[in-house]
């Protein structure tokens with residue numbers, strides 16, 4: 001097979017590969033971009049390529065979208081043996097990425113972070129396909145730091161991050177939010193059933209043990225709360241213990257490892273207690289809800305604290321450091337919020353002003369420009 005990029009056929013819709021994922025925080029912004037891209041032309045096509053982790057497989061299967069996997073492993077935070085093993089897999093992952101790209105003939109490749117974006121974006125660059133990255137966090141992840149030199153464009157969530165990237169490539173777009181969630185912010189509805197207090201506990205895509213434990217410890221103090229209704233996302237391992245704790249405390253709760261209906265959950269919530277993953281933060285600003293953030297302290301360069309900062313400074317959210325977290329403090333903050341419904345409404349309204357509902361549109365528009373420019377540069381079909 002030839003390495004030369006194939007000339008683009010103007011008569012067909014455009015094709016986009018979304019590369020990477022691993023966690024929901026990377027995957028869902030890619031899905032938001034794909035949702036919008038697919039509305040642009042009936043023959044537009046999207047292919048997701050990643051490592052095929054269970055979350056990626058399940059979420060993409062529910063959407064019914066084409067999905068290919070490559071054999072790739074992360075390098076960061078692993079022992080020497082696993083790092084060597086991961087390095088040994090890179091040539092195979094590159095070969096497979098290249099074959100997938102040549103077969104799908106994309107007009108562009110968007111890397112959304114996570115190590116599986118690496119070989120795909122690199123192979124696309126080697127084949128002359130236009131490439132772009134999206135960075136969700138205030139501090140860029142390892143894959144995006146490695147790829148930033150080769151790509152044509154870098155889409156950023158935060159304006160104060162531009163100095164880390166080549167200014168000719170960087171574009172501040174915001175972090176794209178899935179359209180079913182965005183629809184709530186566009187048409188804000190009052191949280192359902194005002195007499196009941198709906199508390200949503202989220203631990204990022206994998207659940208957060210520290211939040212689970214603090215909440216379990218807080219439950220005895222919340223047991224007397226009239227009409228408290230909790231939805232708690234625990235991650236896989238803690239689901240049974242957390243569910244039992246709510247039952248013991250006699251507090252009405254829906255406890256699940258993972259929710260596939262986040263729009264519905266955000267819609268109901270009066271208060272969200274959660275990690276500060278970049279995509280959760282973007283969704284909270286898209287729907288306009290009050291939040292209590294407990295950033296994951298071991299995220300690279302403590303980027304979760306950076307993600308939440310703007311909301312805290314604007315009075316849209318509160319933040320508690322994990323080292324200060326315990327059941328008593330969490331119960332006290334929640335009880336305080338329950339008694340300050342007006343403040344919650346004000347925080348929610350402030351959160352909404354920080355949203356970037358146009359993020360996916362910014363990216364899709366720019367991807368189109370990139371694809372067009374590349375077509376203009378492509379050699380004439382003989």
Ligand SMILES: CC(=O)N[C@H]1[C@@H](OP(=O)(O)OP(=O)(O)OC[C@H]2O[C@@H](n3ccc(=O)[nH]c3=O)[C@H](O)[C@@H]2O)O[C@H](CO)[C@@H](O)[C@@H]1O
Pocket residue numbers: 023024025026028113136137202203204205206233257258259260262275276277278279280281283296299300303304307
């Ligand atoms: C430990 C770690 O390093 N985590 C990173 C990871 O987190 P993580 O994957 O947890 O990312 P986020 O909190 O940003 O996003 C979670 C996503 O999962 C969705 N969701 C969550 C729970 C649920 O039950 N159902 C559901 O659909 C949320 O709606 C959201 O879209 O990627 C983020 C974005 O790069 C980073 O900011 C985080 O720091």
